[in-house]
Amino acid sequence: MLLLIPGPVTTRPAVQMAMAHDFAPWDNAFRDFCAQLRARLLAIAGVSAETHVTLPLQGCGHFITEAAIRTFVPLGHKILIPQTGPYADRMTRLAREAGCVVVPLSVLPDRPTNPAAVAAALAADHQIGHVGLVQSETGSGVVHDPGAIGAVIRAAGRRLIVDAVSAFGALPLDLAYQNEIDAVVFTSNKCLEAMPGMGFAIARIDRLEASAGQAGSWSFDLADIYAHTLKSGPGSFRFTPPAQVLAALDAALDLFDAEGGQPARLARYQTNARTLYDGLLALGLTPCLPPDAQGPIVMNIHAPPDPAWSLQKFVDVLKARGVLISNFYNTPYPSFRVGCIGAITQADMRFAVYAMGQALDRLGIVQRKAA
Ligand SMILES: *Cc1c(COP(=O)(O)O)cnc(C)c1O
Numbered sequence: 423m424l425l426l427i428p429g430p431v432t433t434r435p436a437v438q439m440a441m442a443h444d445f446a447p448w449d450n451a452f453r454d455f456c457a458q459l460r461a462r463l464l465a466i467a468g469v470s471a472e473t474h475v476t477l478p479l480q481g482c483g484h485f486i487t488e489a490a491i492r493t494f495v496p497l498g499h500k501i502l503i504p505q506t507g508p509y510a511d512r513m514t515r516l517a518r519e520a521g522c523v524v525v526p527l528s529v530l531p532d533r534p535t536n537p538a539a540v541a542a543a544l545a546a547d548h549q550i551g552h553v554g555l556v557q558s559e560t561g562s563g564v565v566h567d568p569g570a571i572g573a574v575i576r577a578a579g580r581r582l583i584v585d586a587v588s589a590f591g592a593l594p595l596d597l598a599y600q601n602e603i604d605a606v607v608f609t610s611n612k613c614l615e616a617m618p619g620m621g622f623a624i625a626r627i628d629r630l631e632a633s634a635g636q637a638g639s640w641s642f643d644l645a646d647i648y649a650h651t652l653k654s655g656p657g658s659f660r661f662t663p664p665a666q667v668l669a670a671l672d673a674a675l676d677l678f679d680a681e682g683g684q685p686a687r688l689a690r691y692q693t694n695a696r697t698l699y700d701g702l703l704a705l706g707l708t709p710c711l712p713p714d715a716q717g718p719i720v721m722n723i724h725a726p727p728d729p730a731w732s733l734q735k736f737v738d739v740l741k742a743r744g745v746l747i748s749n750f751y752n753t754p755y756p757s758f759r760v761g762c763i764g765a766i767t768q769a770d771m772r773f774a775v776y777a778m779g780q781a782l783d784r785l786g787i788v789q790r791k792a793a
Pocket residue numbers: 428429482483484485487509556558559560585586587588609
């Protein structure tokens with residue numbers, strides 16, 4: 423089955439097989455393995471162990487995002503969040519429930535966030551200490567540029583937290599240069615092409631030291647995970663880790679390296695996305711974004727206006743042909759969405775487009791172009 427959803431993604435057999443073992447998390451061999459895994463992720467982020475540290479947190483992307491906000495944004499302080507779509511909404515809720523004051527910044531739903539708008543919002547309110555940015559808005563498919571937005575945040579002397587959950591490993595981020603970034607957060611199961619179950623932050627050590635004790639949560643305190651690392655070593659976890667998920671991630675990083683790292687992964691996803699975009703147009707369908715605003719991670723497509731359209735039926739017919747897409751949509755209007763990430767190639771995407779054409783015919787969808 424091809425999983426064409428923006429996480430969890432299609433994985434390779436070597437990644438699946440790495441899970442077929444029993445592990446003792448406190449065993450010395452497993453500790454060495456975990457320490458090395460953290461170092462590998464730091465290397466992918468392109469930063470040194472002198473300035474940054476990889477902090478693992480069991481669970482999903484929401485958990486690690488919440489942990490970064492709780493750790494770095496003091497209770498009652500303000501965080502500016504560009505309202506890029508559903509994942510910015512989620513970050514907004516996590517921040518509010520963590521006791522932060524969210525300053526929402528309206529942005530166009532189908533365009534990258536304008537750095538000048540962020541600069542103006544920061545200039546207008548000196549109490550805003552942080553910006554929370556979703557690098558790849560998985561709701562819309564638009565990529566927001568942390569380099570350009572980070573530059574205005576740096577110039578204003580404020581801090582940045584990047585939700586790179588659907589970006590890390592594929593989209594570039596210059597963490598070594600962007601010293602305004604307190605932390606970038608991501609998970610094991612999206613562009614790194616492993617299993618769900620682990621979140622990671624790559625965070626600045628100086629900022630972790632300055633942020634001790636303010637998370638208001640033991641489970642979600644990155645400064646506490648850092649303190650534990652110093653005390654018990656980088657191979658040690660505070661609480662039981664999903665060892666199999668970590669083993670699968672290590673196997674997935676072998677494949678990531680063999681492929682040629684982030685540039686190669688991005689190139690493959692871009693090819694997948696272009697193949698899908700062109701294929702959809704050839705089927706008479708209408709992608710929601712113009713090509714220049716469409717990111718390489720996930721694509722939304724307008725629901726055909728034909729009265730015979732049913733998303734669930736379309737999903738069912740596709741599934742019978744070996745292609746699984748989401749049976750819900752994230753746009754304000756009816757659409758369907760297709761993920762371009764995971765262990766899939768251009769040939770897989772061509773097959774998926776072919777299967778979509780068959781499914782449309784099978785459902786008798788004649789009117790396809792959005793009004
Ligand atoms: C998937 C995703 C998350 C977190 O999802 P979980 O279901 O909690 O793992 C957060 N942000 C973005 C941009 C995502 O794509």
